[in-house]
């Protein structure tokens with residue numbers, strides 16, 4: 001059975017909401033996207049733009065909790081927890097710690113990989129066939145190390161990714177690294193190169209999807225905050241917003257890091273913590289890398305986009321804190337300095353933060369609300385929402401349309417909490 005001609009209101013106009021709108025509209029749904037602020041203005045705006053099928057492993061690696069504790073005690077670490085008496089945060093951390101073992105890691109990794117692999121295929125289709133313009137470049141991704149010891153340590157991860165997930169990286173010596181990417185200093189120890197990763201400019205992606213959708217009749221409503229679901233029994237008939245009521249046949253909550261605040265409306269716990277990250281966007285430095293690079297020892301990512309250059313990263317659990325602290329941004333500049341001949345330049349066009357929607361098992365929630373038969377949830381994409389957006393959008397459209405999903409939705413069910 002298919003059900004493609006209904007109407008749907010999507011709450012949240014980030015990359016997950018807009019990608020879902022795109023796939024639902026393609027199936028014939030009449031779509032309205034509402035956002036409490038600007039469409040594409042939150043976490044989906046200034047992220048690093050990496051589309052990385054290589055990032056299969058969840059954060060819950062064996063030993064990750066210990067490393068996190070060590071990082072907390074290290075001054076100037078890019079990882080920070082703002083201590084506060086917040087039971088939801090401590091419960092989240094406890095659940096995270098419980099999953100830092102090989103079995104949970106490999107199980108989660110398979111579910112992550114399904115969305116990443118499909119996401120990459122969908123991006124290729126969107127950029128090559130559907131003319132979605134987003135500065136798409138398929139140049140791979142370098143993990144570049146400063147010390148031989150850390151470069152060598154990645155060998156076991158590479159073996160795991162090769163043997164269990166068919167995702168091998170090519171190991172490069174210092175000379176090969178600089179030969180491939182001359183913007184790097186000769187003092188680097190070497191790299192692991194994922195040749196099949198890609199990158200794009202996130203704000204351009206959102207603009208392009210939005211303008212295609214508007215052209216075909218999708219409505220976008222900004223400054224429109226959801227407040228309540230209305231309906232009878234288990235069937236929702238409408239939502240109340242700061243700009244009035246909206247009715248539809250179905251509703252999708254793609255409200256990112258804000259979704260826990262809506263859990264009483266959805267009828268289920270949404271154990272998401274905002275994982276704050278930062279970025280700085282500027283013009284190309286005089287010696288600009290051609291390939292995106294992550295420096296795992298300093299946890300900084302560098303993305304050379306066609307119309308800009310971005311340094312990004314950092315993970316802070318500081319609640320819904322809206323401040324941008326200069327010393328956090330300085331960590332990005334000083335981290336990149338160790339590796340790049342010209343790590344940054346003036347003027348800084350934008351300094352930015354975003355709240356990643358972090359679940360403790362590193363998996364998103366893509367499921368129906370247990371309270372309402374026609375209310376759906378797509379959130380919790382952690383550090384990979386951009387990479388997983390088209391596969392999530394496609395899966396959401398299949399679930400709402402009651403057609404066979406292109407990948408198994410079971411790992412993303414909300415009942416796992």
Ligand SMILES: Cc1cc2nc3c(=O)[nH]c(=O)nc-3n(C[C@H](O)[C@H](O)[C@H](O)COP(=O)(O)OP(=O)(O)OC[C@H]3O[C@@H](n4cnc5c(N)ncnc54)[C@H](O)[C@@H]3O)c2cc1C
Pocket residue numbers: 011012013014015016017034035036037038039040041042043044045046047048049050051052224225226227254255256257258259275276277278279312313314353354355356357378379380381382383384385386387388
């Ligand atoms: C520094 C940094 C770098 C990153 N780099 C990458 C990367 O390279 N690759 C990658 O794949 N991912 C990356 N990510 C992660 C990625 O950005 C996120 O996973 C993704 O943007 C989440 O998208 P979203 O649509 O769920 O959330 P958002 O983009 O935050 O959108 C949610 C929207 O819901 C709206 N909303 C919330 N509540 C309501 C309400 N009550 N009513 C109406 N609207 C509401 C919000 O205003 C917001 O616009 C990065 C993140 C950060 C912070």
